[in-house]
Amino acid sequence: MAVKVLINGYGSIGKRVADAVAKQDDMEVIGVTKTKPDFEAKLAVEKGYKLFAAIPERKGLFEEKGVEIEGTIFDVIEDADIVVDCAPGGIGKDNLENIYKKYKVKAILQGGEKAKFVEDSFNALWSYDRCYGKDYIRVVSCNTTGLCRTFYAVDSVTDIVKARVVLIRRGADPNDAKRGPINAIVPNPPTVPSHHGPDVVSVVPKFEGKILTSAVIVPTTLMHMHSLMIETTGTTRDAILDAIEKTPRVFTVSAEDGLNSTATIIEYARDLGRPRYDLWEIPIWEESVNVVDNEVFLMQAVHQESDVIPENIDCIRAMLQMEDDNMKSIEKTNKSLGIK
Ligand SMILES: NC(=O)C1=CN([C@@H]2O[C@H](COP(=O)(O)OP(=O)(O)OC[C@H]3O[C@@H](n4cnc5c(N)ncnc54)[C@H](O)[C@@H]3O)[C@@H](O)[C@H]2O)C=CC1
Ligand SMILES: O=C(OP(=O)(O)O)[C@H](O)COP(=O)(O)O
Structure with a gap:
């Protein structure tokens, strides 16, 4: 069965992670979050992603603009096997403390966060085994x-x-x-x-x-x-x-x-x-x-916007113990995305 992935922060990295997750046969995107109803929010809905407000108080903004949302992050987080946090640097650590740990959901933070806030730092070639089964990991910048x-x-x-x-x-x-x-x-x-x-x-x-x-x-x-x-x-x-x-x-x-x-x-x-x-x-x-x-x-x-994307996919597989061989995960991810 495909694992359920929630992307919190549908910006430069988040939208790419969502599209990459959607390409995996062992993962599914159960939702993406936005803080405001901008063009990215509208496109996310057009693409078929379920959209949620990242900040509950802003839910009304989406309704005012006629952008269809399914609720707030708190309506979906309990369904997630893992959250990929793609909020701006520094916000991920707050989300980790205030949301992910509270809801006991595994989470990946991005490179804008400091190493000290997570259990370990991920690169598919070097630290896949160390991150295997872990709860809170950072994919480095x-x-x-x-x-x-x-x-x-x-x-x-x-x-x-x-x-x-x-x-x-x-x-x-x-x-x-x-x-x-x-x-x-x-x-x-x-x-x-x-x-x-x-x-x-x-x-x-x-x-x-x-x-x-x-x-x-x-x-x-x-x-x-x-x-x-x-x-x-x-x-x-x-x-x-x-x-x-x-x-x-x-x-x-x-x-x-x-x-x-x-x-x-x-x-x-x-x-x-x-x-x-x-x-x-x-x-x-x-x-x-x-x-x-x-x-x-x-x-x-x-290419700053994209080299970390396949790493996020492999990090999901390691943390959810979906594949114990890093090279097999790398190969699967590469094939799905069309990496040379
Ligand atoms: N853009 C880049 O070149 C790279 C960025 N990173 C890291 O990835 C992370 C995300 O960066 P970008 O995608 O570039 O940022 P971005 O600014 O393009 O996207 C961030 C998204 O998160 C949303 N957001 C704001 N507050 C939020 C909150 N409280 N909860 C959830 N979402 C919230 C924003 O509205 C926006 O849609 C940062 O840690 C950054 O350092 C890592 C590698 C490369
Ligand atoms: O988030 C990033 O760039 P940014 O902090 O300049 O927006 C890139 O991941 C680069 O990070 P780094 O140059 O701190 O390793």
């Missing part, structure tokens, strides 16, 4: 997910002594007119190291003390970009390329093919016919992969 996947590839062929990463973060998502910068480069967070290293360690504790990161925000909405420098005990460029080939959800792209920027990579995702031009995989520039004195260099991009 888009940037951390991208780093975890690439470190997995490198770690599969050599030992990582230490790693340094510079993250160039997109200023806002394409639908977000309120954020910037419009014409600046902003060290963000302003302190070095940034939180991304500790976030990777929350998934891979053996990297404690080994990963240092710094980040800036730039005026682009398409993708993040990372420049990685990974000191190893020894490897070759061919071994790294082979490891990337064998690692799920990462792949190489070539500047020679015209995939020489985030702009053309997004065009590629459009040409693939991906929903919302989502690129669930991490593209690594083939030309950037190099090994100098045991140090691996590479550059990669991250």
Whole structure:
């Protein structure tokens, strides 16, 4: 029987998680929530999702606008096997304390929440077994997910002594007119190291003390970009390329093919016919992969709105003990979504 999934917060991540859950033969979406009756709420109803008010006091707003809702989150939460919380960063932890724990329902939080509020942090390659059967788990952020996947590839062929990463973060998502910068480069967070290293360690504790990161925000909405420098005990460029080939959800792209920027990579995702031009995989520039004195260099991009989506699906399977082999879950999710 399909497990019942409730998505709390039908925004950039929530709507993608809903569509991905709907594609699984072992899961069903029992509802999605919105805080206001905007175009996303109307489209959710048009798509056939049962819509609920995330905040009970706002129920009247939906009725006033003629947007059909089935009730509030409290009318559906007891039917859920698991809630995927996709509320804005910082709100998930409040929902965890005030709703999910009270109703004793399993919940996944997203990367905008801190590791300390949950039992563990999830990446399908690294921490599936640890999260198996757990109640409250965080799927780490888009940037951390991208780093975890690439470190997995490198770690599969050599030992990582230490790693340094510079993250160039997109200023806002394409639908977000309120954020910037419009014409600046902003060290963000302003302190070095940034939180991304500790976030990777929350998934891979053996990297404690080994990963240092710094980040800036730039005026682009398409993708993040990372420049990685990974000191190893020894490897070759061919071994790294082979490891990337064998690692799920990462792949190489070539500047020679015209995939020489985030702009053309997004065009590629459009040409693939991906929903919302989502690129669930991490593209690594083939030309950037190099090994100098045991140090691996590479550059990669991250489609911030979508790389965490398959992770949420695998996280549901782990927490609800639906599949005990992470690679089988990854394969099933990849097949259902059409991941390369
Ligand atoms: N957008 C991105 O690039 C990524 C975001 N994340 C994380 O995913 C989470 C969600 O982010 P987005 O989807 O980008 O945000 P968003 O702002 O696009 O969507 C959030 C949705 O939650 C709703 N909401 C507001 N208050 C709520 C409440 N109290 N209860 C339930 N829903 C509520 C909002 O109305 C909105 O529909 C955050 O933790 C964020 O850090 C993770 C990876 C990438
Ligand atoms: O939520 C995200 O971006 P945002 O906090 O810039 O909106 C992404 O997951 C990036 O998170 P991170 O750069 O803090 O790892």
